[in-house]
Amino acid sequence: MFNSSGYIFRETFNSMRRNPWLSLASVITVMVSLVILGYSIFFLANAANMAKSFESELEIGAFVQMSYTPEEVQDLKSQIEQMPGVESVSLVTKEQALEDFGKTIGGTQSSIVSDVGGTNPFPDKLTVKATDPQNVKDLARSLETNPGLYKIRYGQEFVDQLLKFTQWLRWIGFGVVAAFGAAAVVLISINVKINVFSRRREIQIMKLVGASNGFIRWPFLIEGLALGLVGGTLAAIIVGVGYNWITVYVQSTLTFLPVVQNEVLFRQVSVGLLLAGMAMGAIGSVFSLQKFLRA
Amino acid sequence: MFNSSGYIFRETFNSMRRNPWLSLASVITVMVSLVILGYSIFFLANAANMAKSFESELEIGAFVQMSYTPEEVQDLKSQIEQMPGVESVSLVTKEQALEDFGKTIGGTQSSIVSDVGGTNPFPDKLTVKATDPQNVKDLARSLETNPGLYKIRYGQEFVDQLLKFTQWLRWIGFGVVAAFGAAAVVLISINVKINVFSRRREIQIMKLVGASNGFIRWPFLIEGLALGLVGGTLAAIIVGVGYNWITVYVQSTLTFLPVVQNEVLFRQVSVGLLLAGMAMGAIGSVFSLQKFLRA
C-alpha cells in the first residue's frame, strides 16, 4: 500500500477536480444533514433545560397554625429544613402578608389593620422547595402529618401535567434528532451510491486490469473523508454562528426564556459534527462500494 | 408529438424499471424534503395558534372605588362594556373577594368578617378583556381616566414580552419553512442533476440520432412528475398520519396545550404536498436537462 500512497492522493484529488459537481452534491448533503442534526441537538439541550427550569420552580406552600409564636415558627422552619429531600424553606410572615395585601388593594398597612379592628387575619406561610421535583408529592404528604401546618398546596394537577410536558419535550427532542439523523444517513448513502454507480464502469475496468478491492477503495475512502470533513466544517460553522446569533437575539428581547449557552456543549457539538461528517463520508463510501466490488 | 405519446410513456416506465435505484433515490429525497416542509407548516400553524391563545388571555384588572354602591358598580360595568375595543367585562364583588380570601387562608366568611371587626376590606374588581390583544395598552390608558377606577393593572412588561414572543414564534416558523423549503429544492435539483448526468451519454446519443430536445425532454418530464407524485403522496401520508397521532397523544395527555386540528388546513397541506412533489420533480428534470440538451 505504501508504494501507492502517492497514487491514492493524486487519484482522490483528480476525482474531485473532474467531478466537481458530484463532490459539491456530497458536501451539500452532508452539510444540510448535519446542520439539521446540530440544531436538533441544541433544541434538545434547550428543551431539557427549559423543562428543568420549569420543574425547579415547583414548590410547596403551607400555612402555619395561627396560634404559633414567631419563635415556634422559626423552630418549625429549621425543623423542615432538616427533612430529607428539602432544598430550601422560605418564610412569609403574617406581617409581610398583610403588607402585600395592602399594596394589592391600595391601602397602607396601618389603615387596613385599623379597618380590620386591630387584628391581622393572615397566617404565617412557609414555602418549601424540594431537591428533586419528582419528590414534591411525597414531601407534601409528609408535611401534611406535621401538626403545626395546614392547607398544604403544591398544585397537584399542574405538577403532574408539567412533568408530563417536560417528558414530552424530551421525547420530541430525541425524536427530532433520531429522525433527522436517519434522514441524513439515508441521503448520504444515496448520494454516495449514486457517485459509485456513476463510476461503476470505471471500477469494473480497474478490477479487470488487476486492481485489488483495497486499491480501488482507498481513493473513494479518502474522498469520502475529505468531502465529509468539508461538509461537517461548514455545518459546524453554520450551526455555531446561527445558534450564537439566536441566543444573542433571544437573550436581549425575550429575557424570560432560558437559553442554553454552554461553551463545553458548543465545542462538543462542533467537534461532533466534524467527526460525524467524516464518518458519514467514509462509511458511506466503503459500504456503497462493497456491492460493486463484489461483482 | 402525438404519434410518439406511446413511446414517451413506455420510455418513462422503462427508465424507472431499469434504474429502480435512482428512482428510489429521487422518491426518497422528495419525500424527506416534503415531510420536513409539511411538519414545518403544521409547526407554524401551531405556533401562530399558541401565540393567539396566549394573547387572548390578556386582560385588564381594575378596582372600583370603595365608596361606590352596587348599583353604581353595575352602571360602571355596563358603561365600560360600551367602550370601543372591549370584548367583555366581568365583576368580582367585594363579597366574593372576601369569600375567596377566606377559602385561601382557611376560615369561614363570617369568622373572618368578625375577625375583621365587621367591615369588608376588599374593593369590587372589574376584569376587562380587549377584542384585540394589541389594544390592551391603549384600553388600560383610557380606563385610567375613569374616576370610578383605581389600580389599573395589565402586566405591562409581561404583555410586551408576550407580544415579542409570539412574534418570535411566527418568525421561527417562517424561518423553518423557508430553510427546509430551500434545502428541499437544493437536494432535489442535485438529485435530478445526478440522474441526468449519469445519463448524459444516452442523451448525447439520442441527439446524434436526430431526436429533438422536446422528444428527449418528455420522458424525463413525465418521470419527474411521476416520481415527484409518489414522493409527495408518501410525504402527505407520513405527515398526515404522524400529525394525527401527535394531536391525539397531546390532547389526551397535555390538555393545557392548544393543538390545531383543522380539517381544511389538513386537506390543503396534503394537496399542497402532492402538487409540490410533482412540481419539484418536473421542474427539476427540465431545468437540469437544459444544460445537457444545449451541448
Place this chain on the structure above:
Amino acid sequence: MIQLTNVSKIYSNGARALVDVNLKIGKGNFVFLVGPSGAGKSTLIKLLYREEIPTRGQVQINSRNLVRMKEREVPYLRRSIGVIFQDFKLLPNKTVFENVAFALEVIGVPKREVRNRTMATIDLVGLKAKEKAYPHELSGGEQQRVCVARAIINNPALLVADEPTGNLDPETAWDIMDLLYEINKRGTTVVMATHARAIVNKMQKRVIAIENGRVARDEEQGGYGYDV
C-alpha cells in the same frame, strides 16, 4: 450534395485534425475515406452530421450551410443522415429492437409501421435471434451490425459510415458491404471511412486519402493504395 470549402478543424486541446480541406461529393456517390490512424477521417465525418463544427471554412449539404445552421434545425438534418459510428453509440438501456426502432420513433412513425420496418431491418443485418438482447449482451460484431441497422432503417439521403466493418469477419463484412452497395444503388450517397484494404480494392469506387488532416489523394475508381 456535400461541399467542404477550406475546412480546418482544431480541437480545443490544440490537435489539428483537419487542415484546409476542399471536397465535393455528388448526389448518389459512393466514396471511401482512407488514411492512417489519427489522420482525420472521423473528424471529417463528424462535420457532416454536425457533431463537430469546423474551426474555419464552410460545410454544405444540399446547399444548407451546417456552420450557420440554427440549433433547432440540427435534429432535422440528422434525421436525413444515417450514421454508423466508429464506437457504435448504442443506447445501453435499450434492446436491439428498441435501439433500431429509436430512429423511427424520433420522426414519429406510427407504432405498427415501426414494428414491421424494424424487424425487417434487423433481419437484413442477420440479428433476428438477438432482437431482445441488450448491447452489453452482444459480441462486438453484433453491436456493430445493430448500429448499421439503425443507420439504414430511415432510407436516409446520406449514409456516413465510420469503419463499419472493423469488428466483422470478412464474410459478414461483405454482407454489410452488399447492403451498403444496394442502398447506394437506390440513390443514397455513401461516405465510408475504412481500413479494409480488400474491400476498397475490390469495390473500385472513388477513394479519398487523408493524411495529417489534408487530402493526400482523390481518385475515381481507386484502390486502398498503401503498400505494406
Place this chain on the structure above:
Amino acid sequence: MIQLTNVSKIYSNGARALVDVNLKIGKGNFVFLVGPSGAGKSTLIKLLYREEIPTRGQVQINSRNLVRMKEREVPYLRRSIGVIFQDFKLLPNKTVFENVAFALEVIGVPKREVRNRTMATIDLVGLKAKEKAYPHELSGGEQQRVCVARAIINNPALLVADEPTGNLDPETAWDIMDLLYEINKRGTTVVMATHARAIVNKMQKRVIAIENGRVARDEEQGGYGYDV
C-alpha cells in the same frame, strides 16, 4: 500453460456462447482465434482472465484452476495477464499516460520507474504526442493503441488480444503485430482473436477456428481459411 476441459458457457439470457470446448495452449505459443461474428471468441478470451466463469468445465492457467479460484486471488491472476479488450475499456477520466501507468500503479511499482516505463511503452505504440489527451479526445485507432500499451507494459506471462487491430490501418496494424511478435519471442504466450485475414495468413502461426461455440479447426501454422 492454458488448458480448457469440456468448457461450456451459457449466458443468463440463454445464449450458448461456448459448447464443450477442449483446448491446450503451451507456454510461449502464439495462437490466433478466428471465426465469424458471434462465434464465441471473446467469450473464450474472457474465461482466461476470469471476467466470465464457465457454466460447465474447467479452465486452468499454469495449473491454477480459475473456476475454483477465490475472489481475492483474482487481482493477482489478472496482473500476470495483459489484456487488449475489443472495446478498449480505457478509464475515461484518465489521460493516456495515466491509463497506461495504471497497470503499474496497481502492482505498486515506484513512481520514478512508473514514469520511465510508461513513457517508453507509449512511445512504442506511437502515441508520444498524445500523452496528455483523454480517451474521448483520441481517434479510434489511437484508443486501441493505448489499450495495447497498457496490456504489454507489465511484461505479462500471458497476453490475450481481442481484435487488437480492428480500428487500425494496415500499416499501423503491422507495427502492432511486430510488437506482439517481439513480445512473444521474449517468452510471452499470446492468444489473439482477429478477423484480419492478411495478418493471419502472413504470420503462419497456430490457428484455432471457432464456429457456433465449438472448435471447428485447430492447425499449426494455419491460414485464416474462410474464402469469400
